[in-house]
Every structure is written in structure tokens, then in C-alpha cells.
Amino acid sequence: MTIDSSITLRQAFLLYGDLPVQYLPSEGEDKPPKLTDGTMPVTSEAAKEATQGLKFPSNFLWGAATAAYQIEGGLHHCNWSMWEEQGTRLDGHATVEHHEKAGKACNSWELFDKDLDALKKLGATMYRFSVEWSRIEPKEGEFDEAVLKQYGDWCQELKEAGIEPMVTLHHFTEPAWFVEKGGWEKRENLLFFQMYVQQTTQTLAPHVKYWSTINELNGYAICGWLAGVHPPGKKDDVLTMLTVFRHLLVAHTMASKAIRANSALQKEDPIVCMALSHVYFLPFDTTQIPKPEEPLPLLFWILNRILSTIVSLFFNYVFNLVILDAIFRGGRFPNFPFPFHFVASLAGWGKDLEALKDTCDWMGVNHYYRSYVQFGMARQGNDAPQQASPTDMFVVLPFGIELRAAAIPNFEKNEMGWDLTPSSMVRLLEILSDRYPSIPIIITESGTADTTDRKRIRYLASLLKQMHSLLEQKRIDLRGYLIWTLMDNFEWAEGFRPKFGLLETNFETFERKERKGSCDMLRAVFGASKEE
Numbered sequence: 001m002t003i004d005s006s007i008t009l010r011q012a013f014l015l016y017g018d019l020p021v022q023y024l025p026s027e028g029e030d031k032p033p034k035l036t037d038g039t040m041p042v043t044s045e046a047a048k049e050a051t052q053g054l055k056f057p058s059n060f061l062w063g064a065a066t067a068a069y070q071i072e073g074g075l076h077h078c079n080w081s082m083w084e085e086q087g088t089r090l091d092g093h094a095t096v097e098h099h100e101k102a103g104k105a106c107n108s109w110e111l112f113d114k115d116l117d118a119l120k121k122l123g124a125t126m127y128r129f130s131v132e133w134s135r136i137e138p139k140e141g142e143f144d145e146a147v148l149k150q151y152g153d154w155c156q157e158l159k160e161a162g163i164e165p166m167v168t169l170h171h172f173t174e175p176a177w178f179v180e181k182g183g184w185e186k187r188e189n190l191l192f193f194q195m196y197v198q199q200t201t202q203t204l205a206p207h208v209k210y211w212s213t214i215n216e217l218n219g220y221a222i223c224g225w226l227a228g229v230h231p232p233g234k235k236d237d238v239l240t241m242l243t244v245f246r247h248l249l250v251a252h253t254m255a256s257k258a259i260r261a262n263s264a265l266q267k268e269d270p271i272v273c274m275a276l277s278h279v280y281f282l283p284f285d286t287t288q289i290p291k292p293e294e295p296l297p298l299l300f301w302i303l304n305r306i307l308s309t310i311v312s313l314f315f316n317y318v319f320n321l322v323i324l325d326a327i328f329r330g331g332r333f334p335n336f337p338f339p340f341h342f343v344a345s346l347a348g349w350g351k352d353l354e355a356l357k358d359t360c361d362w363m364g365v366n367h368y369y370r371s372y373v374q375f376g377m378a379r380q381g382n383d384a385p386q387q388a389s390p391t392d393m394f395v396v397l398p399f400g401i402e403l404r405a406a407a408i409p410n411f412e413k414n415e416m417g418w419d420l421t422p423s424s425m426v427r428l429l430e431i432l433s434d435r436y437p438s439i440p441i442i443i444t445e446s447g448t449a450d451t452t453d454r455k456r457i458r459y460l461a462s463l464l465k466q467m468h469s470l471l472e473q474k475r476i477d478l479r480g481y482l483i484w485t486l487m488d489n490f491e492w493a494e495g496f497r498p499k500f501g502l503l504e505t506n507f508e509t510f511e512r513k514e515r516k517g518s519c520d521m522l523r524a525v526f527g528a529s530k531e532e
């Protein structure tokens with residue numbers, strides 16, 4: 001008996017026109033070839049060859065992204081330094097692997113020149129970095145002019161080198177005094193954020209055209225209040241997580257307004273983006289859970305497949321589209337049968353959602369991994385996972401059933417345990433272009449952690465080639481690509497272990513050294529694309 005439930009469901013869902021049916025796996029996608037993504041060149045040499053002659057539009061924005069806490073060093077009065085001091089999480093695990101502390105990180109606060117040189121050497125035309133609230137306003141209401149000036153100078157130096165700065169106003173960190181007042185959990189605290197963005201955007205507006213407001217507010221709320229793996233480390237606190245999420249949405253609206261108001265006298269209008277975290281959820285892989293022959297197991301398998309498909313659509317909708325719908329299609333979008341906006345309006349969020357409309361000019365896409373949804377019996381004993389992680393999220397439901405969203409085993413991974421799949425970014429670009437056809441996209445973060453650079457170069461080559469082909473076919477309006485990240489840095493809860501950098505950092509001497517394979521390949525593509 002052959003039943004392809006995803007096709008049947010696609011047909012059923014198409015009736016509802018507005019569902020994210022594009023997220024249903026396309027043919028063969030739920031049966032990934034074992035071990036590798038078929039689109040990746042097998043060797044670094046093949047990767048370099050694959051990108052030879054690729055030429056992107058001459059105004060395409062190329063570069064790298066970083067975040068203040070991960071590179072600047074010397075930040076000791078914010079939520080993350082408090083988290084490091086705390087040492088252990090509620091579940092007993094270290095707050096940061098091996099109890100590492102960001103400390104001096106890459107010392108970029110003092111060594112920005114080195115970062116600038118590296119960007120110039122690469123031929124970058126954009127650099128996305130975040131400014132640190134706890135440095136700008138170390139005490140409530142006391143703004144450090146010298147710090148703001150230094151950030152302004154960085155922007156100026158970047159521009160003089162032909163590199164557009166993109167400034168992020170909040171990338172996972174806030175001052176300790178803000179945390180002590182209850183942080184994002186209290187609505188009245190939004191006023192503090194408003195004062196911070198007002199000061200910062202006023203000072204930087206003459207130097208900055210491209211802005212990203214709040215980095216990955218969806219991931220930030222989930223990691224801090226649901227998974228408990230980032231500060232403040234609360235676990236399964238769904239209601240507070242939703243409150244924080246809502247306040248971050250309002251904070252984004254405030255930031256967008258402040259940017260626009262403070263840029264009013266500039267020659268060019270600002271471009272406001274929100275860099276949102278995108279995970280590509282798929283129903284379970286049929287090579288991992290093959291279809292059984294026996295009638296009863298087959299029935300369960302079909303049920304599992306149907307439910308997993310519905311849940312993966314739901315996750316894609318809630319995680320990837322809810323906010324974008326509010327921004328680009330208007331606050332109270334019905335979206336039956338996942339009426340998030342409707343339910344949220346009943347809960348009193350209506351005005352906050354409506355206010356999001358048109359707060360962004362471009363879509364900022366951060367994407368790293370995909371995740372497969374499945375139902376199964378709860379894992380126990382030695383099989384029981386010790387903790388949730390982005391590659392193994394699970395909830396135990398009644399009757400000993402577990403709902404999981406996880407990476408598939410036996411597939412090529414990076415140092416974070418994430419599948420190496422450039423094709424999931426490509427799918428995402430198609431989906432977003434399809435749903436919001438008139439909105440330009442910029443990839444605000446994409447990359448992979450690999451000390452050897454061999455996987456990174458294959459990954460990037462495949463992605464560049466596929467993006468180039470989508471652009472040539474005029475299927476996407478992609479304006480730029482920013483690699484995560486410029487140099488090895490402090491990777492939050494994973495400490496210094498994962499190596500995402502195009503440059504290797506020596507954390508004793510703060511020397512940066514290019515990873516030649518990826519850097520040479522990018523230099524060639526960036527260079528060729530700049531030629532008229």
C-alpha cells in the first residue's frame with residue numbers, strides 16, 4: 001500500500017490558501033540522502049571550482065556579521081556576565097560549557113582596526129555589528145558619550161573603506177541594572193529601552209543607513225524562558241516567555257520609529273530590518289522511520305506522519321512567519337487554522353501587533369539549521385536525553401508519548417551538531433519570496449562552525465551557487481549575504497569551542513589569521529561581483 005500523506009495533506013491545505021504549505025517537503029526532501037546534502041561539492045577543490053566565474057549584481061552587499069558581547073571583551077555588567085557568574089543552570093548543567101567566560105573575547109573593543117583590515121582584505125562591502133547597551137548606558141540614565149563616539153567612528157571608518165555598516169541595537173545582551181529591574185518581563189521597563197535607542201540612533205544616524213533592531217527575538221525568548229539554556233535560565237515558563245516575546249516586539253517597533261525619526265534629516269532613508277531566526281521544520285524523514293508492512297504499525301506510522309506534518313507546519317508558521325505576517329501583511333491576519341493573531345488579539349495583544357505593520361523595509365534572515373518533527377515513545381534510561389538543545393527539542397506528552405524536533409542522525413554535521421544543508425536556506429529564500437513578493441531580503445547571518453574549514457568552504461560554495469542561480473532566474477529579491485562570522489568568538493552557552501570564524505582567533509594574543517580556503521574563495525566571488 002502506498003500512501004503519501006504529505007501530498008494528500010498539501011492538497012487538503014491548499015484549500016486554505018494562506019497556510020504556509022510551501023513548507024511541506026518538496027519531492028524527495030523528506031528522504032535526504034544519507035550523510036550529505038546532495039548539493040554540496042565533495043572536496044574543497046571542487047568547491048572552489050564550483051564558484052569560479054560566479055558574478056553577483058555589482059550592488060550586492062557582501063560581508064560578515066558579529067555581536068558585541070561575542071567579540072568586544074571587557075563587558076562585566078550585563079545579563080550574560082551575570083549568567084557566567086551564576087555558573088550552573090536550574091538543571092545543574094554549567095551555564096557556559098566548561099564554565100568559560102567571555103572575558104576579553106576577541107578584544108575587538110581595542111582592536112577594531114584589525115577587524116576592519118580583515119574586512120578590507122576580504123573585499124567586504126557590508127559589516128553587521130551590534131552596539132552594546134551596557135557599555136553605552138552603564139548606569140541607568142548615564143550615557144557614555146565617548147563610547148557612542150567610538151561606535152560612530154567605527155561606522156565612519158567602515159564607510160571610508162567602502163563598507164556599509166549595519167548596526168544591531170540589541171543582540172542578546174542588556175545591562176545588569178535593567179535585569180535587576182525585571183528586564184523584558186515588565187512592560188514599564190520598555191521606557192528604558194526607548195531612551196537607549198533614542199540616544200544611540202540620534203548619535204549614529206548620520207553615519208548609518210542599514211539597521212537591524214533586535215537580533216532573533218524569537219530565539220532569545222525561547223532560549224531564556226522555555227529551554228532555560230540562556231539567561232535568565234527559566235524553564236518551561238511559557239506565559240512569561242510570551243510576555244517577553246510581546247515586549248520585544250514592542251521594543252522593535254520603538255527602535256524602528258526612533259531610527260526613522262532620527263534619520264529624517266539624512267540624505268538617504270534608512271533601511272530597517274529585524275534579523276529573525278528561521279528554523280526549517282520538516283516532518284520526520286522516511287529513511288529514519290521507514291514505513292512498516294504490518295497493518296497496525298502502518299496505521300500508527302500514517303498517523304505519526306500526518307500529525308508530524310501538521311505540527312511541522314504549525315512550528316514553521318509560529319516560528320518563522322507570525323511576526324513577518326504582522327510586519328508585512330498587517331497585524332490581525334487571520335490565518336486559519338493557526339489563528340495566532342486572532343488569539344493574541346483576544347489576549348489583548350491587538351494594538352501591539354498592529355503597530356508592527358511596516359516597521360521594516362527589508363527582511364533580515366538568520367538561518368542555520370533544519371529540524372525534523374516526529375512523535376514517538378518517550379526515551380527512557382540511557383536513551384533519555386539529558387537536556388533540550390536546538391538539535392534535540394522535545395516535550396513529553398501524556399501516555400508516555402514524546403514530541404521531538406531534532407536533527408537527523410547519520411548526516412554530516414558542523415561543530416554545533418547542526419546538519420550541513422545549504423539547501424534549507426535556499427528553500428527558505430524561495431518560501432519567503434513567495435509569501436512576501438515585494439520585500440527585499442538580506443541574509444543577516446548564515447555560516448557554519450568548522451575548525452578545519454573544509455566543511456565551511458563546501459557549504460558556502462553550494463550556497464553561493466544556488467543563490468546565484470535563484471537571482472539569475474529572478475526568483476528572489478536578495479540584496480546581500482552576511483556570513484556568521486568574521487572571526488572565532490565567544491559562542492554563548494557553547495563558549496569558545498565552536499569555530500564559526502572566517503578568521504581564526506588566538507585568544508591569548510588576539511591575533512586573527514585567515515582560514516585561507518573560504519577567504520580566498522569569497523575574495524574571488526566578492527571581487528568578481530564588484531566589477532561592472
Ligand code: BGC
Nearest residue numbers: 067215216219277445484491
Ligand atoms: C546568533 C549568534 C550566534 C549564532 C551561532 C545566532 O543565532 O545570532 O549570536 O553566535 O547563532 O550560534
